[in-house]
Amino acid sequence: AQSVTQLDSQVPVFEEAPVELRCNYSSSVSVYLFWYVQYPNQGLQLLLKYLSGSTLVKGINGFEAEFNKSQTSFHLRKPSVHISDTAEYFCAVSPLRSSYKLIFGSGTRLLVRP
Amino acid sequence: DTGVSQDPRHKITKRGQNVTFRCDPISEHNRLYWYRQTLGQGPEFLTYFQNEAQLEKSRLLSDRFSAERPKGSFSTLEIQRTEQGDSAMYLCASSAPGQRNEQYFGPGTRLTVT
Numbered sequence: 177a178q179s180v181t182q183l184d185s186q187v188p189v190f191e192e193a194p195v196e197l198r199c200n201y202s203s204s205v206s207v208y209l210f211w212y213v214q215y216p217n218q219g220l221q222l223l224l225k226y227l228s229g230s231t232l233v234k235g236i237n238g239f240e241a242e243f244n245k246s247q248t249s250f251h252l253r254k255p256s257v258h259i260s261d262t263a264e265y266f267c268a269v270s271p272l273r274s275s276y277k278l279i280f281g282s283g284t285r286l287l288v289r290p
Numbered sequence: 291d292t293g294v295s296q297d298p299r300h301k302i303t304k305r306g307q308n309v310t311f312r313c314d315p316i317s318e319h320n321r322l323y324w325y326r327q328t329l330g331q332g333p334e335f336l337t338y339f340q341n342e343a344q345l346e347k348s349r350l351l352s353d354r355f356s357a358e359r360p361k362g363s364f365s366t367l368e369i370q371r372t373e374q375g376d377s378a379m380y381l382c383a384s385s386a387p388g389q390r391n392e393q394y395f396g397p398g399t400r401l402t403v404t
Contacts, residue, residue, distance in 0.1 A: 180332075185330075208391050212395075217397075218397055218398075219294070219381060219383075219395035219396050219397045219398055220333070220381070220383075220395040221395070222392060222393075222394075225391065225392065227391060266332050266333070268332070270391060275338045275345060275346045276321070276385070276391055276393075277323060277335040277338055277346065278323075278325075278333070278335065278383075278393060279335065280332030280333050280334070281332050282330070282331050282332050283330075283331070283332050
């Protein structure tokens with residue numbers, strides 16, 4: 177079975193400051209890793225994904241994430257946030273060679289203040 | 291290119307009534323997924339179709355829930371004898387052949403059971 181833990185339910189940060197949203201996962205099989213963003217009253221949008229290869233993955237809107245196999249982590253970072261980055265961020269895993277269903281964490285609300 | 295669409299966007303129903311939601315995936319996407327998201331939580335996998343075949347169902351999908359994708363295009367999710375605990379956002383996602391690990395989400399249907 178797989179599980180995803182996002183320890184921070186909310187992260188407040190000032191505009192133009194750096195931010196890191198933490199994600200840890202547990203799985204007995206190899207998984208793909210994802211970060212999704214959800215704006216109010218909208219569906220989820222894929223920010224970035226790790227399938228294989230380089231452990232540093234770059235996504236849309238200036239976000240990047242680093243896969244750390246030994247720590248089973250996939251933390252999301254952005255060097256300078258904007259007000260428009262205020263949203264809910266979800267980390268997810270998908271077991272390989274399966275239905276490719278996504279297993280999500282409980283989400284982290286990023287609140288960017290002016 | 292239109293994205294994944296869901297109808298209705300909002301549904302209010304009384305306990306005990308039946309409801310049906312529709313999802314139209316992106317054209318030519320052969321995989322279709324249903325997820326449920328309750329307030330403050332990440333989406334949870336319900337079921338998935340490859341073309342018209344329903345290949346996996348979560349234990350969350352009780353006997354009151356049924357999903358179909360009769361022609362391998364749009365899908366419906368029906369909930370019979372709704373309960374207050376069914377109140378949630380129901381999300382649909384689809385993925386293309388050869389890109390099984392990239393799911394595109396619709397805006398969701400918010401169900402409120404009174």
